Each structure stands twice: as C-alpha cells, then as structure tokens.
Amino acid sequence: MILERNHAGALALAARERGIGCFVVMPLNSAQPKIEAVRSYGAEITFCEPNAPARESTLKMLQERTGATFIPPYDAVNTILGQGTALLELIEQAPEPLAAVIAPVGGGGLLAGTAIAADGTNVRVFGAEPAGAADCAQGLADGRRIEHVNAETIADGLRTPVGKLNFPIIQERVEGVIVVSDEEIVQAMKLMWERLKLVVEPSGAAAFAAIRSKAFQELDIKGPVGVIVSGGNVDLSKPLPWI
Structure with missing residues (x-):
C-alpha cells in the first residue's frame, strides 16, 4: 500500500511485475495523467481529500481492510x-x-x-x-x-x-x-x-x-x-x- 503519485506509479508497476496486489491512496486533486498511469499498472486507487489527516485515516482504513503493508513515499x-x-x-x-x-x-x-x-x-x-x-x-x-x-x-x-x-x-x-x-x-x-x-x-x-x-x-x-x-x-x- 502506498501514498502519493510518482511513487505510486513506480510501485504499482513493480507490484504488477511481481504479481502482487497494490493499493494506492491519492488526493482528489491529483493530475489526471498520474491517476491514469497508476490505474494502467493495475493498482486499486482510493481517493481522499488533499490533506494529511484525510490521507492518514484513508490509509488506516485500507490497511484494516486489506492487510497490506504501507510503503512510505519519502519518509523511510x-x-x-x-x-x-x-x-x-x-x-x-x-x-x-x-x-x-x-x-x-x-x-x-x-x-x-x-x-x-x-x-x-x-x-x-x-x-x-x-x-x-x-x-x-x-x-x-x-x-x-x-x-x-x-x-x-x-x-x-x-x-x-x-x-x-x-x-x-x-x-x-x-x-x-x-x-x-x-x-x-x-x-x-x-x-x-x-x-x-x-x-x-x-x-x-x-x-x-x-x-x-x-x-x-x-x-x-x-x-x-x-x-x-x-x-x-x-x-x-x-x-x-x-x-
């Protein structure tokens, strides 16, 4: 499970190449090409409001539903x-x-x-x-x-x-x-x-x-x-x- 956009596309592609499911949290104001790229790689996108609390709550909900591991886009x-x-x-x-x-x-x-x-x-x-x-x-x-x-x-x-x-x-x-x-x-x-x-x-x-x-x-x-x-x-x- 990942947050953000360029990061999302890269990991969505890597997950597809390895046959792994990928869940992505993206803000509603993401650029359309980024959304389309992530979707084209087979990831499941969940949208949220463009602020940190919304991202965190959406991430928590997805982890509880899917059991996916969170891969941070920058702070890891x-x-x-x-x-x-x-x-x-x-x-x-x-x-x-x-x-x-x-x-x-x-x-x-x-x-x-x-x-x-x-x-x-x-x-x-x-x-x-x-x-x-x-x-x-x-x-x-x-x-x-x-x-x-x-x-x-x-x-x-x-x-x-x-x-x-x-x-x-x-x-x-x-x-x-x-x-x-x-x-x-x-x-x-x-x-x-x-x-x-x-x-x-x-x-x-x-x-x-x-x-x-x-x-x-x-x-x-x-x-x-x-x-x-x-x-x-x-x-x-x-x-x-x-x-």
Missing part, C-alpha cells in the same frame, strides 16, 4: 536510499565531474537521498522549493522541522512538509534550499518544453528554476551543476500554465 530509510541512486546515476553519466547538484524538495526523500549519495564526493548539494510551500527553507532558517504547511503552489508534487527522517539529514548535509516563485517555475517549465524538448511538470521544473535564479547565481559555483528533474505528469487536456 529504504525509500530515501533508493531515491538517492538518481545522483549515483547522474555522477556516472556526467561527461565531467559535477561541482554541485540541485534537487526539488517536498517530503524530502529525494533531497535527503541525494545528500547521502553525495557523501565522499566533492559534489555540493542544494534543494529547490516553491515559495508557496517553503517549509524546508523556513525550517532550516528556524533550526526546527515545520510539521504543517498551508501549501499554495502550482508544484503539486512539492506541497508535502518535509518528513521526520529527512529533515535532520537535509539539515546536516545540504548547503541550502533555493526558494522559487510559481512564476519562475512556470518560466523554467516553458523553457524546458521549448528548448530542451522535455515534457516536465511544474514540480519537476523547480530545480531548473532554482539554478536560473539570482540566489543560485550568487553562489558562484565553478563547474558543472547537475539538475534532478523529478516529474513529467502533465494533463494535456488542460491549457499549459504559460498559455
């Missing part, structure tokens, strides 16, 4: 380590050594995993977060994890507050989190579609938006910067956000 050791392999692949494929890498942060599994994977290398690690859900950046400034966030951002995959396991890892290993506006995210997304020919959703464009920001440029990093693009779930039945 194996999930964090698995997501960190993205950086290992990036380091392996890069034509020259990376000076830095930037990854988006919502629940924090990808950023925490990236920071762990960078251990023993010279790669500096940064996060990218939408201004309308900037609990990680605020938490780092305050020196404490912010448990609840009133998220208002186009980057729906980054609306989740940072997890309990992830925050101390990020606090210890990540140099900083760059906060970007929705406008910057949309412009980065547009550029990626038009110039890089990449179908990327707003959440996936956040890190690219961050490296284009004044705050990141002022870091004056010398050398190649890796950018982790984490999602391409776009509902093409609706106008693109820059139209």
